[in-house]
Amino acid sequence: MTDFRALRLHKTDTSAPDIAIERLTTDDLSTGNVLIANEFSSLNYKDALAVTGQGKIIRDFPMIPGIDAAGTVLESSDPNFRDGEHVILTGHGVGETHTGGMSEQVRVPGSYLVKTPKALDSRQAMQFGTGGLTGMLCVLALLDSGLKPADGPIAVSGAGGGVGGIATTVLSTLGYEVHAITGRESEHARLKALGAAEILNRTDFARDPKPLESTRFAGAIDTVGGQVLATFIPQIMYNGVIAATGNAGGFKFSTTVFPFILRNIRLQGVDSVHAPSEIRDRAWQLLSENVTTDQLEASTRTIGIEQVLDTAERLINNEVSGRILIDVHA
Numbered sequence: 001m002t003d004f005r006a007l008r009l010h011k012t013d014t015s016a017p018d019i020a021i022e023r024l025t026t027d028d029l030s031t032g033n034v035l036i037a038n039e040f041s042s043l044n045y046k047d048a049l050a051v052t053g054q055g056k057i058i059r060d061f062p063m064i065p066g067i068d069a070a071g072t073v074l075e076s077s078d079p080n081f082r083d084g085e086h087v088i089l090t091g092h093g094v095g096e097t098h099t100g101g102m103s104e105q106v107r108v109p110g111s112y113l114v115k116t117p118k119a120l121d122s123r124q125a126m127q128f129g130t131g132g133l134t135g136m137l138c139v140l141a142l143l144d145s146g147l148k149p150a151d152g153p154i155a156v157s158g159a160g161g162g163v164g165g166i167a168t169t170v171l172s173t174l175g176y177e178v179h180a181i182t183g184r185e186s187e188h189a190r191l192k193a194l195g196a197a198e199i200l201n202r203t204d205f206a207r208d209p210k211p212l213e214s215t216r217f218a219g220a221i222d223t224v225g226g227q228v229l230a231t232f233i234p235q236i237m238y239n240g241v242i243a244a245t246g247n248a249g250g251f252k253f254s255t256t257v258f259p260f261i262l263r264n265i266r267l268q269g270v271d272s273v274h275a276p277s278e279i280r281d282r283a284w285q286l287l288s289e290n291v292t293t294d295q296l297e298a299s300t301r302t303i304g305i306e307q308v309l310d311t312a313e314r315l316i317n318n319e320v321s322g323r324i325l326i327d328v329h330a
C-alpha cells in the first residue's frame with residue numbers, strides 16, 4: 001500500500017499543540033466510498049481554531065485537520081463519481097470528526113462531494129474554498145429573498161476575512177453597493193479593489209445601539225456576530241434581510257424585537273456544513289460564473305502544510321487577510 005503525507009493532530013492543548021507531518025496509509029483515513037488524490041485545501045477560521053486547540057473543534061484524535069479539499073478521484077464505488085473526475089469537498093465534519101483536507105489523500109462518502117465546475121481547477125476551487133462557498137451561500141440568501149441592487153447598500157462585516165472578502169467581491173460583481181465593515185485600516189485599499197463602494201470602521205459598530213436607528217442598509221452579510229451585528233440590525237431598511245454566518249466577534253448579542261416587527265427585518269442563518277448538495281452545486285456554479293479568480297489572486301497566499309500552525313495562530317490574532325490556500329504537495 002503506497003503511503004502519503006498528511007498533517008496530524010494528536011491532542012488539543014492550546015499551550016503546545018501536538019501536531020506533526022506524518023507518512024500515512026489509507027488505513028489511517030476515515031471511511032468512505034471515494035478516495036481522492038488531493039491537491040489543495042484552504043485555511044479557514046474553523047481550521048485555525050482546530051489546529052491551535054481553541055474552540056474544541058476536534059474531539060477525536062488523532063485527526064487530520066482541514067475542512068475542505070479539492071483534487072481528483074483515485075478510486076470510487078459511488079456511481080456519481082468516476083476515476084479521474086475533479087471534485088470539491090467541504091463541510092460534513094471533515095477535518096473535525098472525519099479525517100480532512102490537510103493530506104495528500106482524502107477518503108469520504110460521495111455525498112460529501114460536488115463536481116468541480118468546468119471553469120475551475122483545484123487551485124481555483126480552493127481559492128474560494130469553504131470561505132467562498134459560505135460567502136456565496138450568504139449572497140444566495142439575499143438574492144433568494146428578493147433583494148435587488150436598487151434596494152440600497154448591503155453591509156458586509158468582517159470584510160477583511162475570507163468569507164467577508166468573497167461576499168464583497170460577489171455582491172459588487174452582481175451590481176450591489178457594498179459597504180464593507182472592517183477593523184483594519186490596512187484592508188481599505190484591498191476592499192476597494194474587491195469592489196466595496198464604502199469602507200466603514202468596525203469601531204463605529206462597537207457601541208450599544210438604540211432599538212431603532214436611521215436606516216442605511218437594505219441588507220447585510222454578517223460574519224462576526226456580537227456587538228457589530230446588534231448595532232447594524234436597527235439600521236436595516238424596511239423589509240431588509242441579514243444573512244448571518246459567523247461569530248468571530250462573539251456568539252452572544254442583544255437586540256430588541258422592534259426592527260423585526262416594525263421594519264419586517266428577516267435574520268437568516270447560513271451554514272455551509274450541512275447545506276444540501278443541490279444548493280452547494282448551485283453556489284459553486286454561480287461562484288465560477290460570476291467571480292474570476294484573477295480578482296482573488298492578490299488576496300490569496302499559498303502555504304505548505306509546514307506553515308499551517310504558524311499561519312493559524314496569526315489568523316486567530318487577525319493578522320492575516322484574504323484567503324490562505326494550502327498546497328498539500330508543497
Ligand code: NDP
Binds near residue numbers: 161164182223228273
Ligand atoms: P477570517 O478570520 O478570515 O475572518 C474573520 C474576520 O472577522 C476578520 O478578518 C476580521 O475582519 C473580523 N474579526 C475578527 N475578530 C473580530 C472581533 N473580535 N470582532 C469583530 N470582528 C472581528 O474568518 P472566515 O472569514 O473564515 O470566517 C468568518 C466567520 O464565519 C467565523 O466565525 C467562521 O467560523 C464563520 N464561518 C461559518 C461558516 C458556516 O458554514 N456557517 C463557514 C465559514 C466560516 P476585519 O479585520 O475586516 O475587521
